[in-house]
Amino acid sequence: MISESPNLTIFHQKSSPSNNHTMAPVITRPGSEENLLNISSNDLLPLGEFLFIRILQANPKLRSVFGIPGDFNLNLLEHLYSDSLVNEVEFIGICNELNAAYAADGYAKVIKGLSVLITTFGVGELSAINGIAGAFAEFAPVLHIVGTSGVKAMAKADVATPGNIHNIHHLVQNKHPLLSPNHHVYKKCIEDISVASESLDTNVTANLEKIDKVICTILQESRPGYLFVPSDIPDIRVPKSRLTVPLDLGELRDPVLLEQVSSRILNKLYHSQKPSVVGDAFMTRSRVEAPFRSFVDKLPNDFVKLFNASMARNIDETLPNFVGVYAGNMTGDKSVVASIEKDTDTLLVMGFLDNEQNSGNYSQDYSQIKDVIKIHPDYVYIDEEYIMIKNFKTGERAFSIGDLIKRLDKTVDANKFLYNDHTLSNIPAKKPIVQLSLNDPVPSEVITQNKLVDFFNQYLRPNDILVVETCSFLFATPDLVFPKGVEYYSQQFYGSIGYALPATLGASRAEKDLGTERRVILVQGDGSAQMTVQELSSYIRYDIKAPEIFLLNNEGYTVERIIKGPTRSYNDIKDDWNWTELFKVFGDVKCEKHESKKINTTSDLKELCDRPKTSKVEFFELRLAKFDVPQRFRDMFT
Amino acid sequence: MISESPNLTIFHQKSSPSNNHTMAPVITRPGSEENLLNISSNDLLPLGEFLFIRILQANPKLRSVFGIPGDFNLNLLEHLYSDSLVNEVEFIGICNELNAAYAADGYAKVIKGLSVLITTFGVGELSAINGIAGAFAEFAPVLHIVGTSGVKAMAKADVATPGNIHNIHHLVQNKHPLLSPNHHVYKKCIEDISVASESLDTNVTANLEKIDKVICTILQESRPGYLFVPSDIPDIRVPKSRLTVPLDLGELRDPVLLEQVSSRILNKLYHSQKPSVVGDAFMTRSRVEAPFRSFVDKLPNDFVKLFNASMARNIDETLPNFVGVYAGNMTGDKSVVASIEKDTDTLLVMGFLDNEQNSGNYSQDYSQIKDVIKIHPDYVYIDEEYIMIKNFKTGERAFSIGDLIKRLDKTVDANKFLYNDHTLSNIPAKKPIVQLSLNDPVPSEVITQNKLVDFFNQYLRPNDILVVETCSFLFATPDLVFPKGVEYYSQQFYGSIGYALPATLGASRAEKDLGTERRVILVQGDGSAQMTVQELSSYIRYDIKAPEIFLLNNEGYTVERIIKGPTRSYNDIKDDWNWTELFKVFGDVKCEKHESKKINTTSDLKELCDRPKTSKVEFFELRLAKFDVPQRFRDMFT
Incomplete structure (x- = not known):
């Protein structure tokens, strides 16, 4: 419940001289509503420093924050x-704010905890907003700190008369030209794409509560939140003692209900003749993988069938009772569909993520299943009823999804499955991995996306981190069979193209900060890569676990071409970029930090499997035919 | 009042077969509330086609629209x-949406009329939002068309129950997981950064009214507006006849008030002993340059002193009675300050733009001036009173700023200035252009920003279009003395770095569409260029009037370095980019469409003055010292 404080017990006083200038007035002022005179200065520290320390308490693994400087956040950044x-x-200075938001999202997902994005008033925060909306839609716990106009400027605005309003830079004017600008105008934009937002001011006690509230809500909801920090308050002094107050990261409020729900779920499984369990996305997004995997391992593997949701992939696909990836009628192997829809009496969906992409466009058919149970962070669906575990008025949960999964893991008993006769009859025989490319009517040396699927089914290794951009290849990921421990990330639901390239920077940086030794693999389209391409520069600027980038160059927005206007100019991009020269332009002329290679043939592709290990960023440009897409994507339109 | 329709009198029926697919359902349905059965199909045309034709009526010069395809806008794009x-x-396909918004902004400013940005639901519109906020803050008439979820999907959401809600891609979920997503959720974000927004639906008549309302409001206010177009309605048929209804681009509603205000202003000038006129930004931003310049030319040039506001620069600076650029105590030449603040009895500010940057941080001192008159699009300030010409309840104006300037121009009589004795005593003697670099204590070959000011004072020619990014050099622009007809663009107030590079693409494209033969010159910092650098690709992709780019490479965020943290890592960027190789990477390997050059010395710089004309994009990388800034910027902090 309480994160341990990192090695930060000694707090040195730091003199941060205020720097009055004309563009963003910076003043150092004590808390106006506090009497801190009776606290020794040794027991105080600047608010900015406090904030960053508190963040480290909330995520002791965090070693990187992402952002872009601006005159409204410089006083805060100084405290780093x-x-x-x-x-x-x-x-970690990122080339622009949207990229920084994407990087923070990728970092949060791989570090499995709070990440931090810092931008400046207006121009910065708005540039990042789409990245934050994506983190909201896809459940990444990103703290977005915005350096805003100062409290002094806000106070002035409150009393201004028509003759003396101040329109300050980065702040849109009031629509009425004789009224003061609304210094809080941008806050409206993030109400529906964040789970908490607070504006700090000169009230010390309130500030500290606000910081905790935002941090804790972000972690509880696994979604982004905002702290707005006026430019003139990062130096105000706050009591150190607050750092000893534990962060409330989700109290267990109703152990009785927890026990009831847990028992009901297990009893359903115990009394099932044909139980199936789906690993769905919240097991990852709510960061409960460890008890979840432990629970899954305890289920009798000759009796309970296991499936992965297409956006989840968190059940070990090498388990003997793993049947397949299930996404309604978009499931590749129809026997997988039958196995779950027609040959299951009790279905437990663990970490239910409800959206179009994860459900095969809502084509899942559970009508023949007697009992469907869905575990969601906010509710449990059982016996055709929703048991709400989150109170939407208070925001509090009776218990967290983690509490429930831990409870299930702790109490499940493989011997209690009444109908398990150990005949293995429930588990379909393992099939070999389908060679999608077998029927591709192209010369053997020509790379197709189907062949690429086959390639990755050979290429992936246990514990790889795989990031796939929203691109035509994304539709093929259900045809990949993951080795044990593969972590798979995409933004399949929100689908903001351009996401993956900076997100992989964040993911790679997290991998570095974690100190583990996993491969990070990015599969990326050319249209999406152009959106955020400058961030390749940061790949070689910062010390990251060097990822492998597979750039699929197929001359434009292939996904859109399949949907409409295959040859229309709106689906074209400038398709003659020299992709493999990019890192040189970004400063690595001598290829000391990267290797770039054109992969033109299937032979080139095969050679990648045996290449020596390198600590450099690897960039592979695969030239693909303009209208070639994976079989599964093609099938959606025929 | 009525824009002429371009050559669009023949409307061919186009069959746009609907394309049902799983991701963004597309249906073609007739107006549900209309009975169009009695209209011959020859008299109908698809809504999408209607919309684009109406846009061309509102801006007959428009030949380019900017955007990025997405599955929610493809049906609309088809009609192009x-x-x-x-x-x-x-x-014009742009690499990402923020860049596209910037390009549309630059296009609007140079074409002097409506420009169009087209994005897709959520991911696209939110990525562009900072660019639209900039267009709002800086008064660019950009129409942002967003392809949204279909009316069918919206209708479904309205009646959904917990078991059958549909979370569709690009749309953030409801915070309550059992409630439908709000298909209008993003519309809240743009309320305060746009002047009109309408959501089209299946109501044909209302749609046509909404389109007109948004277009007309954008043009009247010179600020951005939104049309949200559901993905399944661009094919519905609408009556052609609506195209013959004139667009109301600002009716003259109160000619009596117009006459009164105009007379009062002129009488003040006629009775002034020391009149001064400031050309301010709304003369450009409200697109009334022609009558404004005509009016200024009619003022007795031996009697009325002329000044430019720093964000305006629209009075011909070669006129004999032009005194200088005035920005309060940030004015370089203090005699200019004295001339306006101490030696003026009647001051007429034409097109008053009220903000921190334009006012020298609100340091203008008018206390010794007897009469101050300010003309703003929404009011006239005279005799210490505000005469409101816009009704903020109805949005209507008694008259437009154009009506007023035209009236002033029509009625001003140079012979009526009572105190003009033609002795020239009112007009200070012209001073030579200051050589800022004279005192730079560096070797003569070293380029400094002061030397760059001197260079541009030599280099600029009449009618050049000059775009300056928000960078340290921007602070020096008041020290540039513009030849006649120079158009100057920046985003000095909103100050979103990264703006200028794509905006110059838009400006260059507008220059091409206008068919004039002006030079387009961009001065750009390296930190800001990294934000939006991929758009250089579009410079060589599209047929534009090839601009000249001066990239000031000084290793980071120099403006921030001067404010705080000169050597802090947060102010660093990756500073070893090979800028002059960028266009090659973006496809112009043989330099057929561009020329790149490193400008290392003042000799290199001088050589640029005599180089031959080229039709290629020219890119000059100027290496500058890390902490070197223009004198004027340094002065702000000393």
Whole structure:
């Protein structure tokens, strides 16, 4: 429940001289509503420093924050260089704010905890907003800190008369030209794409509560939240003692209900003749993989069939009772559909993520299943009823999804499955991995997306981190059979193209901060890569676990071409970029930090399997035919 | 009042077969509330086609629309290829949506009329939002058309129950997981950064009214507006006859008030002993340059002193009575300050733009001036009173700023200035252009920003279009003395770095569409260029009037370095990019469409003055010292 504080017990006072300038007035002022005079200055520290330390308490693994400087956040950024923080956290300067939001999202997902994005008033925060909406839609716990206009400027605006309003830079004017601008105008934009937002001011006690509230809500909901920090308050002093107050990351409020729900779920399974369990996305997104995997392992593997949701892929697909990836009628292997829809009496969906992409366009048919149980962070659906575990008025949960999964894991008993006669009759025989490319009517040396699926089914190794951009290849991921421990990330539901390239930077940085030794593999389209391409520069700027990038160059927006206007100019991009020269332009002329290679043939592709290990970023440009798409995507339109 | 229709009198029926697919359901349905059965199909045309034709009526000069395809806008984009439009308008595919918004902004400013940005639901519109906020803050008439979820999907959402809600891609979920997503959720974000927004639906008559309302409001306010077009309605048929209804681009509602205000202003000038006129930004942004310049030319040039506001620069600076650029205590030449603040009895500010940047941080001191008159699009300030010419309840104006300027121009009589004795005593003697670099203590070959000011004072020619990014050099623009007819664009107030590079693409495209033969010059910092750099690709993709780009490479966010943290890592960027190789990577390996050059010395710089004319994009990388800034910017902090 309480994150341990990292090695930050010694807090050096840091003098941060205020720097009055004409563009964003910066003043240092004490908390106006507090009497801190009776606290020794040794027991105080600047608000900015406090904030970053608190963040480290909420995520002790965090070593990187992402952002772009602006005159409204400089006073805050300065505190990253205080003695207590300078060796703990590094500021990762990103080329632009949207990319930074994507990077923070990728970082949060791989580090499995809070990540931080810092932008400036208006121009910065708005540039990032689509990345935050994506983190909201796809459940990434990103804290977006925005340096705003100062409290002094806000106070001035409140009393201004027509003759003396101040329109300050980065802040859109009031529509009435004789009224003051609304310094809070941008906050409206993020109400529906964030789970918490607070504006700090000069009230010290309230500030500290707001910080905790936002951080804790972000972690509880696994979704983004905002702290708005006026430019003139990061230096105000706050009591250190607050750092000893534990963060409330989700109290167990109703153990009785927890026990009841857990028992009902298990009893359903115990009394099932043909039980199936689907691993769905919230097991990952709510960061409960460990008890979830432990629970799944305890289920009798000669009796309970296992499936993965297409956006989840968190059940070990090498388990003997793993049947397949299930996404309604978009499931590739129709016997998988039959196995779940027609040959299951009790279905437990663990971490139910309800959307078009994850459900095969809502084509899942559970009508022949007697009992369907869905575990969601906010409710449990059982016996055709929703048991709400989140109170939407207070925001509190009776218990967390983690509490429930832990409880299930702790209490499940493989011997209690009444109908398990150990004949294995429930588990369909394992099929070999389908060779999708067998029927591709092209010369053997020509790379197709089907062949690429076959390639990755050979290429992937246990514990790889695989990031797939929203591109035509994404539709093929259900045909990939993942080795044990593969972590798979995409933005399949929100589908903001351009996401994956900076997100993989964040993911790679998280992998570095975690100190594990996993491969990070990005599969990326050319149209989407053009959106955020400058961030390749950061791949070689920062010390990251060097990822492998597979760029699928197929001359434009292939997904859209299949939907409409295959040869229309709106689906074209500038398709003659020299992709393999990009890293040189971004400074690595001598290829000291990267290797780029054109992969023109299936032989080139095969050679990748045996290449030596390198610590460099690897960039592979695969030239694909303009209208070639994976079989599964083609099938959607025929 | 009424824009002439371009050559679009023949409307061919176009069959746009609907394309049902699983991701964004597309249906063709007639107007549900209309009975169009009694209209011959020859008298109908698809809504999408109607919309684009109406846009061309509102801006007959428009030949380019900017955007990015997405499955929710494809049905709309298709109509750009109808027989009546395919030779009239080209879709300019931009690398990402923020860049596209910037490009549309630059296009609007140079074409001096409506520009169009087309994005897709959620991911696209939100990515562009910062660019639209900039267009709002800086008054660019951009129409942002967003392809949204279909009316069918919206109707479904309205009646959904917990078991059958549909979370569709690109749309953030409801915070309550058992409630339908709000298909209008993103519309809240743009309320305060746009002047009109309408959502089209199946009501044909209402749609046509909404389209007109949005277009007309955008043009009247010179600010962005939105049309949300559901993916399944671009094919519905609407009556052609509506195209003959004139667009109301600002009716003269109160000629009596117009006459009164105009007379009062002129009488103040006629009775002034020391009149001064400031050309301010709305003369450009409200697109009333022609009558404005004509009016200024009619003022006795031996009597009325002329000044430019720093964000305006629209009075010909070569006129004999032009005194200088005035921005309060940030004015370089203090005699200019004295001339306006201490030696003026009647001050007429034409097109008053009220903000921090334009006012020298609100340091203008008018206390010694007897009469101050300010003309703003929404009011006239005279005799210490605000005469409101816009009714903020109805949005209507008694008259437009154009009506007023035209009236002033028509009625001003140079012979009526009572105190003009033709002695020239009112007009200070012209000073030579200051050589800022004279005192730069560096070797003569070293380029400094002060030397760059001197260079541009030599280099600029009449009618150049100059775009300056928000960068350290921007602060030096008041020290540039513009030849006649120079158009100057920046985003000095909103200050979103990254703006200028795509905006210059839009500006260059507008220059091409206008068919004039002006030079387009961009001055750009390296930190800002990294934000939007991929758009250089579009410079060589599309047929544009090839601009000249001066990239000031000074290793990071120099403006921020001067404000705070000069050596902090947050102010660094990856500073070893091979800028001059960028266009090659973007496909112009043989330099057929561009020339790139490193400008290392003042000799290199001088050589640029005599180089031969080229039709290629020219890119000059100027290496500058990390902490070197223009004198004027340095002065702000000393």
